[in-house]
Amino acid sequence: MTALDKNSLVAVIGGGAMGAGIAQVALQAGHPVALFDNRAGGAQQAVQGIVHQLERQVEKAKMTESFFDDCLSRLHSVESLGQLAHAGLIIEAIVENIDVKRTVFQDLEDICEPTCILASNTSSLSITALAASLKRPERLVGMHFFNPAPLMALVEVISGLATDESVAECIHATAIAWRKKPVRARSTPGFIVNRVARPFYAESFRLVQEQVSDPATLDALMRDAGGFRMGAFELTDLIGHDVNYAVTCSVFDAYYNDTRFQPSLIQKELVDAGRFGRKSGRGFFEYHDGAVKPEPKVLKASGGFDRCVVEGDLGAAHGLVARMGKAGIEVVLRGGSGLLHAGEAVMAMSDGRMACQRAREDGLQNLVLFDLAHDFNQTNRLAITWASNTSEQARADAVALLAQLGIQTSAVADVPGLVVLRTVAMLVNEGAEVVLHGVSSAADVDLAMVAGVNYPIGPLAWADSISPKAIFDCLEHLQASYGEERYRPSLLLRRITQEGRRFHD
Incomplete structure (x- = not known):
């Protein structure tokens, strides 16, 4: 499906920050753009704001004077919906109230040509429900931008139950033409990102x-x-x-x-x-004049090692082995189950069990657990915890080794899955549920979380990199520890783990 023709008028309903941002995106993509706002002077004010943003780009040499003049010639405000009769695409970006939005779309349906695509920038309301009261619900689609729209790359293209596939494909292609990164999703609560x-x-x-x-x-x-x-x-x-x-x-x-x-x-x-x-001025932290943000807690380190023993495969933490080599530490490799010995410390990456549980079940003395990192080759901080019978010397040895590798340690209570691992496991699990229920594809889930909320890597790609089984095991241990359905592994994650494959195979 081809994108909307650049000669087609793009109209935006709502002159707030989001509406103005969307209008600016369409304008810079080459479309004639009209802005409407039911507040007196709201549309004109939004136009002035867009002009100011474009002027700043000219001042920074990010836009030429000639293109600036061209944009001004294609941008205008309107005083009534009736002036949008010939629009090719109308994007609603008003208050998150389903009744108000329905009324606007019903009015537009009576005004616009049958070929006009109606889109909602809603972040949470059902596209199916919004379209249900329309005579032609098939032409309504979700086009969810992220704030600020000119800077954020992601656009969620949402299909309701009645949305025509060609309409969704056109909006997807249009978002690409507007230099955005669109993802497709079915209309379900929260779509993908939220x-x-x-x-x-x-x-x-x-x-x-x-x-x-x-x-x-x-x-x-x-x-x-x-x-x-x-x-x-x-x-x-x-x-x-x-x-x-x-x-x-x-x-x-x-x-x-x-x-x-x-x-x-x-x-x-x-x-x-x-x-x-x-x-x-205040939330978890204080923001008044003179407020000082608390510093993270870090354990003090002393000493170092010339030699360490690695038993088996450290899994996602294998980067620590290379760092030990670079730090001049002799690494002795032995068979085993993924343990790192440094002095008295027996160290392992968390598998979702508490240290006290793992020490008892695996018969380990002086166990110190460390958390997952996105990149063990580069990380400069890790959470650690230990079993209650772990000696003070073993704790000090674990801290000393990590400090020798350039890694600060922050001690946390003995909790299942520590901090990063349990969070990533739950992100993976929800991403898997989205794919399982046909809301979106694995590729689009990952793209949405990277482009929409700046995650370092898509959650399903992250699971693939450390193995879906490690995520599945963590979730099973979390569920066993808490006894809550909150941590139940997704059926898709369970299936992938049993089949020994990955999300992106």
Whole structure:
């Protein structure tokens, strides 16, 4: 299917930040663009804002004067929906209220030509429900941009039950022509990103609730070890807890209170207190003048090693072996089950069991567990924990070895799956559910999470890189430890593990 012709008028309903951003994207892609807003002067104000953004690009030599003039000639505001009768595509970007949106689309359907595509930028409402009241529901599609639209690459193209396949294909092709990275999804609560991302927040919130560690340390671990741009606490402070909590509650309700999406009492308390984050001056952290952000907790290290023993395959942590070699440490390789010996310490990457459980079940003394990292060749921080019978010297030896490799260690309580591993496992699990239920493909799930929320790698590709079985085992151990359906492994993950294949095979 070909993209929308560049001579076709693109109209945007809603002159807020998102609507103006979408209009700017279409404008810079070469379309004539019309903006409508029902607020007096709202559309004109949005146009002025777009012009200002384009002027800044000219000043930075990112846009030529001639292209700037061309854009101005194609951009205008309108005072009524009736002036959009000849539009080829109309994108609605107004308040997230299904009744208001339905009314707008019903009005547009009576005004526009039959070939006009109607699109909603909704982030959470059902495209099927929005289209149900239309005479021609097949021409309504979801076109969900991410804020700020001119900068964020992802566009979720959402098909409702009645959406014509050719309409969705046209919007997908149009998004590519607009230099975006579109993904296809079926209309289900949260689509891809707002659904798959829920565990990123939920697991960190739970770790604080269980007093595993503090927000600053957990954020640092997710950034430095996990490779994420921000940790859950600083990110939700930025988003606004009122907004983030509302989305979580919406997804939780939409999935009939499935515990995978259960909202956090920790976050609810912040919302109840009016501590919404940056915009209110206080959330998990404080943002008033002179406020100092807490530093992550780090264990002090002393000493070092000339020789270590590695038993078996360290799996995802095999990069540590190369780092030991570069640090001048002699590495003795032996058969075994993935253990690293440094002085008195018996070290292993977490498999989802608590250290106390693994030490007892595997008959290990002085066990120290370390967390998953996105890249063990590069990471400069890891979470560690230990069994209660682990000696003080063994703990010190584990910290000393990692410090010798250039890795700071942050101690956390003995909790199943530690920090990064359990979060990644839950992201993988939700991504697998999206694929299992035919909402989207594995490739689009990964693209959505990288392009939409800047994950270091797509969750399913991450599972492939460390083995789906390792993720499956972690989830089974989490479920056994908590006794909750929240951690049940996806049937697709179970199937892939049993078949010995990967998500992208």
